[in-house]
Amino acid sequence: MSLPQPVPPSxxxxxxxxxxxxxxxxxxxxxxxxxxxxxxxxxxxxxxxxNNDKTQVIDGDIEAKYTNKPHGVVLTQAWTTSNLVRTTLEAENHLAKGLKFDLNTILAGNGSAKSAALTSVYKQPGLHTRAVLDLFKGPTLTADTVIGRDGFLLGAEAAYNVTEGKVTRYAAAAGFSAPEYAVTLQALNNLNTFSASYYHRVSTDVEAGAKATYDTKATTQGVNLEVGVKSYLDSAAFVKAKISNTGILGLGYTQALRPGVRTSFGLALDTNRLNEATPSGPAHKFGASITFEG
Structure with missing residues (x-):
């Protein structure tokens, strides 16, 4: 007798x-x-x-989210410094168990931009499927499905432009997921971009992973490779490091200062230019993030 199948990822x-x-x-x-x-x-x-170093512009938003668990309804509304109003209405388990509907809208304060997308998600053991209807772009209908059994995963995605009457995007994926590790193979962008990734929880304190990407349409042929590791120093802090085949080294440090207060620092170095007296360019960047939660 086979074991009950979990709901696969989206x-x-x-x-x-x-x-x-x-x-x-x-x-x-x-x-x-x-x-x-x-x-x-x-x-x-x-x-x-x-505050983005490249644009020197401070972007911000304020968001309110109301959750009614007994009725399976969630309403989220946000207002950004770009004068955009985002609204999301979610309703789950109303018509059928495992069925969820989302209505996402974006409206500019001056009326110059607007979008609306209706999403339906259906989840059952061994199945996770979604359909998105973009009302103003096309309209375009996008559907994707992931099926899973005994850790093996198969997925596909396709987008159909209703006005033009043609498929505008398609992709496929396969993978295997276990509690300690996961492997994923993807063919994206109309099967023009291929990627392979793996994740491994080596121990309770160490995680490792890598991702390789090959774009057949890129002007410079070759595989882009990135390898990373995460190590927990204690229950309140961890460090991360990653490096790509282009020589960009990324370092991250996250510390929980107290319950509800977390700070992160990041550093990117171009290892090909470490000997320069005054490093410059898109690499050699620093940043920080502080999160308060209560």
Whole structure:
């Protein structure tokens, strides 16, 4: 008798473990402050601001999120410094168990831009499928499905432009996921970009991962490779390091100062230019992030 199958990850979460290892907790090239609070009435607030070194522009937004768990409804609304209003309405387990609907809208304060997308997600043991209808772009219908059994995963995605009557994007993926490690192979961008990633929890204190990407449409042929590792110093701090085949070394350090207060620092170095007296260019960047949560 086979064991009950878990719900597989969504299409966008395939390879998430390795992607998070190689991209998260590296605040490089910006300084960010984020404050999260919640109320007893199930309303959560988030205020964030980011100063980008490249654009020298401070971007920020304020977000309010109301959750009604008994009725499976979540309403989120945010207002950004770009004068955009984002609204998301989520409803889950109403028509059927495992079925979720999302309505996401974006409206500019001056009415110059707008978007709306209706998303349906259906999750069952061994199946995770999603359909997104972008009402203003196309309209375009995007569907993806991931099936899983005994750790093996197969997924596919396709986008169909309703007005033009043709498929505009398609992709496929395969992988294997276990509690200690995961391997993912993806063919994206109409099967023109190929990537392979792996994640391995070596021990309770050490995680390792890598990702290789090959783009058949790139002007410079070759495989881009990135390798990273994460090590917990104690229960409140960890360090991360990654390096790519182009010689860019990334370093990250995250420390929980107290419950609800976390700070992260990131550094990127071009190892090919370490001997320069005054390093410059897109590498050699520093950044920091502070998060308050209560």
């Amino acid at each position: 299409w966008k979460d395939l390879g998430k473990s390795s992607n998070d290892l190689l991209s998260r907790d590296y605040p490089i090239g910006f300084v960010q402050l984020e404050v999260k609070t919640s109320t007893p009435s199930n309303v959560a607030f988030k205020v964030s601001g980011k």
